[in-house]
Amino acid sequence: MRKIYLITGILFIALLWIGCGENQNSSAKELREAEQAITDEYLDALRDSIPNLEAQESGIYYIEYEAGEGDSIEDGDEVEVYYYGMMCDSLIFDANIYGDVEGGDVPDFENVIYYDPFSFTVGAGEVISGWDLAALNMKEGGVAQWIIPESLGYGAYPTSSYIRSYATLVFFVKIYKVHPSE
Numbered sequence: 397m398r399k400i401y402l403i404t405g406i407l408f409i410a411l412l413w414i415g416c417g418e419n420q421n422s423s424a425k426e427l428r429e430a431e432q433a434i435t436d437e438y439l440d441a442l443r444d445s446i447p448n449l450e451a452q453e454s455g456i457y458y459i460e461y462e463a464g465e466g467d468s469i470e471d472g473d474e475v476e477v478y479y480y481g482m483m484c485d486s487l488i489f490d491a492n493i494y495g496d497v498e499g500g501d502v503p504d505f506e507n508v509i510y511y512d513p514f515s516f517t518v519g520a521g522e523v524i525s526g527w528d529l530a531a532l533n534m535k536e537g538g539v540a541q542w543i544i545p546e547s548l549g550y551g552a553y554p555t556s557s558y559i560r561s562y563a564t565l566v567f568f569v570k571i572y573k574v575h576p577s578e
Contacts, residue, residue: 424552424561424562427560427561427562428546428562431484431546431560431561431562431563431564432562434483434484434485434563434564435484435545435564437484438484438485438543438564438566439457439484439543442457442459446459451545452529454526454529454548455544455545455547455548456526456529456530456542456543456544456545456548457541457542457543458530458533458540458541458542458543459540459541459543460533460534460538460539460540461502461539461540461541462537462538462539462540462570463535463538464534464535464536464537464538464539464571465535465536465537466535466536466537466574467535467574467576468532468533468534468535469518469531469532469533469534469535469571469574470518470532470576470577471518471519471528471532471577472517472518472519472520472577473517473518473574473575473576473577474515474516474517474518474574474575474577475515475516475517475518475531475571475572475573475574475575476513476514476515476571476572476573476574476575477492477513477514477515477516477531477569477570477571477572478492478493478505478508478510478513478514478569478570478572479491479492479493479514479567479568479569479570480492480493480497480503480567480568481565481566481567482565482566482567483559483560483563483564483565483566484543484563484564484566487558489556489558489559490556490558492510492511492512492513492514493505493508493509493510493511494508494509494511495507495508495509502539502541502568503568505539505570513572513573517577518531518532524544524548524549524550524565525548526542526544526545526548526549526565527542527544527567529548530542530544530567530569531571534569534571535571535574536571536572536573536574537570537571538570538571539568539569539570539571540568540569541566541567541568541569542565542566542567542569543564543565543566544564544565544566544567545564546562546563546564546565549563549564549565550563550565
């Protein structure tokens with residue numbers, strides 16, 4: 397009789413485990429689809445003013461507002477940046493500037509309050525891979541919008557409670573200084 401209870405218990409736990417896994421996969425799929433719909437809406441709105449907007453091979457959308465000067469950033473360079481980050485629904489989740497910043501608008505970097513610049517070494521894995529790749533498009537003084545797909549951002553596991561799983565991330569960035577690698 398004990399064997400029957402044991403086998404029944406094992407079967408019950410196995411079925412429960414399988415069922416929970418299906419719900420988790422279904423929930424993840426629904427979250428991903430919802431985030432993709434928000435991203436598509438954001439990109440469609442951008443295409444009204446930028447009709448030829450296309451993703452780069454990496455999947456990043458790069459929109460340059462000011463070109464900057466000097467050599468292009470390379471892997472190994474340390475860069476200092478001012479930025480604000482948001483999701484495609486204009487919810488700002490991080491910034492090191494304050495002032496005339498509205499989610500979705502290019503900030504007037506000349507008329508904001510600056511906090512300390514954020515620095516990182518390009519290509520060293522200190523930031524999400526989307527930042528490492530997008531920075532390679534820029535020069536010192538450049539201003540751009542980076543639209544980073546979830547696969548190059550945080551994916552299913554964001555590190556902040558302000559960022560949703562599978563969210564496409566949008567950053568408005570000014571490259572303040574570039575320190576070339578030696």
